[in-house]
Amino acid sequence: MSVINYVTTNIFKQPSLFLGLVAFIGLLVQRKSIGDVIKGTFKTIIGVIILFKGVNIISTAVSPLSSAFSTLYKLPEANQFNPTGWLDFLGNYGTTIGIVIVSAFAINLVVARFTPIKNIFLTGHILFWMSYICVAVGVEAGLDGTALTIFATIFLALYIIIVPALLRPFVQKVTGTDSFTIGHSASVFCLIGAGVGKLVGNKEKSTEDMNIPKSFEFFRDTTIATSLIVFAVYIVVGLVIGNASSTEIFGGALGGINTIPGMQYDLFTFSLMAGLTFGAGLTVLLTGVRLMLGEIIPAFKGISDKIIPNAIPALDIPMVFSFAPNALLIGFVVSMITSILTIVLLASTGMLAYAVIPLVVACFFDVAPGAIFANATGGRRGAIIASIVSGILIVFFVAISIPAVFNTAAGFNQLFGGNDFSIWSSLGSLIGKIF
Amino acid sequence: MAKRLKLLTVCGFGVGTSLILKMTIEKVLKGNGIDAEVTNGDVTTASGAGADVIFTSNELYSQLKGNVSVPVIQIDNFMSSDEISEKALPVINKLI
Numbered sequence: 001m002s003v004i005n006y007v008t009t010n011i012f013k014q015p016s017l018f019l020g021l022v023a024f025i026g027l028l029v030q031r032k033s034i035g036d037v038i039k040g041t042f043k044t045i046i047g048v049i050i051l052f053k054g055v056n057i058i059s060t061a062v063s064p065l066s067s068a069f070s071t072l073y074k075l076p077e078a079n080q081f082n083p084t085g086w087l088d089f090l091g092n093y094g095t096t097i098g099i100v101i102v103s104a105f106a107i108n109l110v111v112a113r114f115t116p117i118k119n120i121f122l123t124g125h126i127l128f129w130m131s132y133i134c135v136a137v138g139v140e141a142g143l144d145g146t147a148l149t150i151f152a153t154i155f156l157a158l159y160i161i162i163v164p165a166l167l168r169p170f171v172q173k174v175t176g177t178d179s180f181t182i183g184h185s186a187s188v189f190c191l192i193g194a195g196v197g198k199l200v201g202n203k204e205k206s207t208e209d210m211n212i213p214k215s216f217e218f219f220r221d222t223t224i225a226t227s228l229i230v231f232a233v234y235i236v237v238g239l240v241i242g243n244a245s246s247t248e249i250f251g252g253a254l255g256g257i258n259t260i261p262g263m264q265y266d267l268f269t270f271s272l273m274a275g276l277t278f279g280a281g282l283t284v285l286l287t288g289v290r291l292m293l294g295e296i297i298p299a300f301k302g303i304s305d306k307i308i309p310n311a312i313p314a315l316d317i318p319m320v321f322s323f324a325p326n327a328l329l330i331g332f333v334v335s336m337i338t339s340i341l342t343i344v345l346l347a348s349t350g351m352l353a354y355a356v357i358p359l360v361v362a363c364f365f366d367v368a369p370g371a372i373f374a375n376a377t378g379g380r381r382g383a384i385i386a387s388i389v390s391g392i393l394i395v396f397f398v399a400i401s402i403p404a405v406f407n408t409a410a411g412f413n414q415l416f417g418g419n420d421f422s423i424w425s426s427l428g429s430l431i432g433k434i435f
Numbered sequence: 436m437a438k439r440l441k442l443l444t445v446c447g448f449g450v451g452t453s454l455i456l457k458m459t460i461e462k463v464l465k466g467n468g469i470d471a472e473v474t475n476g477d478v479t480t481a482s483g484a485g486a487d488v489i490f491t492s493n494e495l496y497s498q499l500k501g502n503v504s505v506p507v508i509q510i511d512n513f514m515s516s517d518e519i520s521e522k523a524l525p526v527i528n529k530l531i
Contacts, residue, residue, distance in 0.1 A: 122455070123451050124450070124451070124454070125450050125451065126451075177512075179512075179514055180514060184451075221447070221478045221479055221498070222447045222448055222477075223448075223477065223478075223479045224479065283477075283479060283480070286448050286449060286450055286477060289450050290449055290450055290454075290475060290476070293450065293454060294454065294457075294474075294475065297454055297458075298454075298458055298461075301458060313455075313514075315451065315452070315455055316446075316450070316451025316452045316454075316455070317451070318446050318447055318448075318451060318452040318492070319451075319452055319455070319513065321447075321492065321494055322492045322493045322494050322511065325493075325494040328494075
């Protein structure tokens, strides 16, 4: 008994060790060699540790921005959430998140085996963060222990089964094949894109017949594009709040970004370093995610291939990028502009009760793919109008989701939300209120 | 005993799509009895990864091509074993 006790109190409490255990079992199931099993298990554990560090760096790079926005919009104290609270939550509930992933995936397998819904969710990082959201929603509803695990598992299972199934016909329209569907947080914008395109567009005039200059290519390197935009946002916000406030808020945060000790504060250098520190954090985070999932996802796929031969995988959103790369760039630029305008407009009228900061990552990975779907149903006009609409909506989605998960995942939604994560945060909080 | 090849699959973030491509490549290699190490990564760090061959999608191809000195192979359908066999095996067999 003492062994079991030890494992549950020590190993299960450490998210990195727990996920290492999942990878270990997965590797054993795949009958890998001893060397590969050891290597894969440790890689996974190191990956989770790195992931947490990356999230920390990102947090320090953007929290001055949140403070600046709070000052700018004179947000009441009660509406300002703890910017690093979402990280602590991740640390405290990491193992629950892991258990929920494994259980929901098992349900996904059973459903695919015995019902006509054949999609298997294989986008690991979305599984991870959506599990995080489902657990957060459960905690906000006052659940804990087994009840929390069961609630979050059911909620996550619903998401990973239903949403890719809804997208499947549209993915077929975009790609011309039915060999896979999409399992990604961009789903809400893919559906909006397909709908708006159908309503207003003309399918004959595709975005892909346009010539986009080669010099825009670097935007495809998401890490660099994100860093540059964070840099630009800092400059703009710094100029808007004025020298005195920016010296106080940004100057006080010098220690958090990678600058030499004793640096004199100035807006340009600070903004540049903050933007690039964000990029560094993103690189670290993704390296961690890569190491963590590199072992677990092939195991998941191996199991699914064995049990359900006619399953189709629900995959990461870049699977559709190559079908309309121009639409993607148009979607990114257009939604970035409209979402920032929406934030400024709402904030200046005092309608924005929470700090919403420009959503670089979501505009690229969530709204922009929507333009690919809009192009498939409504061509150039469809892609542009859908991106304008989605760029406005994304701000509302974030603003609504922050109070829904105020004490748990608000900071996560502020950084990476506006997409399915925010929708499910809000939905879950509604359901949680019923319980 | 020839050296063990290092293959790299690349997508924008190096987390999702490149992992799918990696799994398909591993399947093809296994089917042909080739032993190689396949890793997935992102565009930013691809040039420093020290791979012998790089696989990527068409929208990242031109960007990568200019940054690395090793062969870059463009794959359209990451799920297709046939496409990968056709494009990759000649290159890999030359290197082994």
